[in-house]
Amino acid sequence: MKKATPLFLILLTGLALYSCKQKATQTSSVPAQELTLNRDLPGHIRLFDGQTLNSWEKTNFGPQGEVYVSGDMIVMNMGDGCTGINYTGSFPRMNYEVTLEAMRISGTDFFCGITFPINDAYCSFIVGGWAGVVVGLSTIDGKDGAENETTRMMHFNTNEWYKIRLRVKEAKISAWINDEQVIDFAYEGKDLNIRPEVSLSIPFGIATWKTTGAVRNLYVKRFENS
Numbered sequence: 001m002k003k004a005t006p007l008f009l010i011l012l013t014g015l016a017l018y019s020c021k022q023k024a025t026q027t028s029s030v031p032a033q034e035l036t037l038n039r040d041l042p043g044h045i046r047l048f049d050g051q052t053l054n055s056w057e058k059t060n061f062g063p064q065g066e067v068y069v070s071g072d073m074i075v076m077n078m079g080d081g082c083t084g085i086n087y088t089g090s091f092p093r094m095n096y097e098v099t100l101e102a103m104r105i106s107g108t109d110f111f112c113g114i115t116f117p118i119n120d121a122y123c124s125f126i127v128g129g130w131a132g133v134v135v136g137l138s139t140i141d142g143k144d145g146a147e148n149e150t151t152r153m154m155h156f157n158t159n160e161w162y163k164i165r166l167r168v169k170e171a172k173i174s175a176w177i178n179d180e181q182v183i184d185f186a187y188e189g190k191d192l193n194i195r196p197e198v199s200l201s202i203p204f205g206i207a208t209w210k211t212t213g214a215v216r217n218l219y220v221k222r223f224e225n226s
Helices: 005-018 196-202
Strands: 044-046 054-056 065-069 074-075 080-085 096-107 113-118 121-129 134-138 162-168 170-177 178-184 205-209 211-222
Touching: 054 178, 065 080, 074 080, 074 205, 080 196, 096 113, 096 205, 113 196, 121 170, 134 178, 162 196, 196 205, 205 211
Parallel strands: none
Antiparallel strands: 044 211, 054 080, 065 074, 074 211, 080 205, 096 162, 096 211, 113 121, 113 205, 121 134, 162 170, 170 178
16 A cells, blocks of 8 residues: 655655665565464364365455465465455454464565454554555554554565464454564554555455465464453
């Protein structure tokens, strides 16, 4: 997603910090690296069988790229805007945790945008947006992931898997990337919403923005009400 002048200085700062680390590679090859999620904990429900798009449908954004299963992952090809998938099965609205692995294959914007329910509202967890370096919740009190209290700058390598965990509970939204906590947000009294670009991702969906990305090992765990 792109937004006008208010983000200009943020992007310049983020790109300056990470430009020395960015690689120019824009390839669609799939690396051999593996990053295994821990499945020893009980209660995890598999959302993707690793072979088909059963329980998922391609999101009809309009200018989206091709979506397909390759090996054990779902690939979302770069489009002229969002490309994504929606989960068609039953999904909790509160007290749950989603785990998955995501990878940017090519492009320079977000390769994993998770739109999720939170009671009667919706929000998005954006990974690698706004020139590829911003992580945050979008939106909070009308401010998107690049300009609210959850905004964080991170570097993401192309063709590298990242383990993502998103937890939604009664008082707080939490998120981790490769076991590092990046979101710890108490949302009471806050107006949670989504950007219009991902409105078709509700109630639960994953999307990219002008970027080719892939996801695999998708699970959800439900918690007892608390």
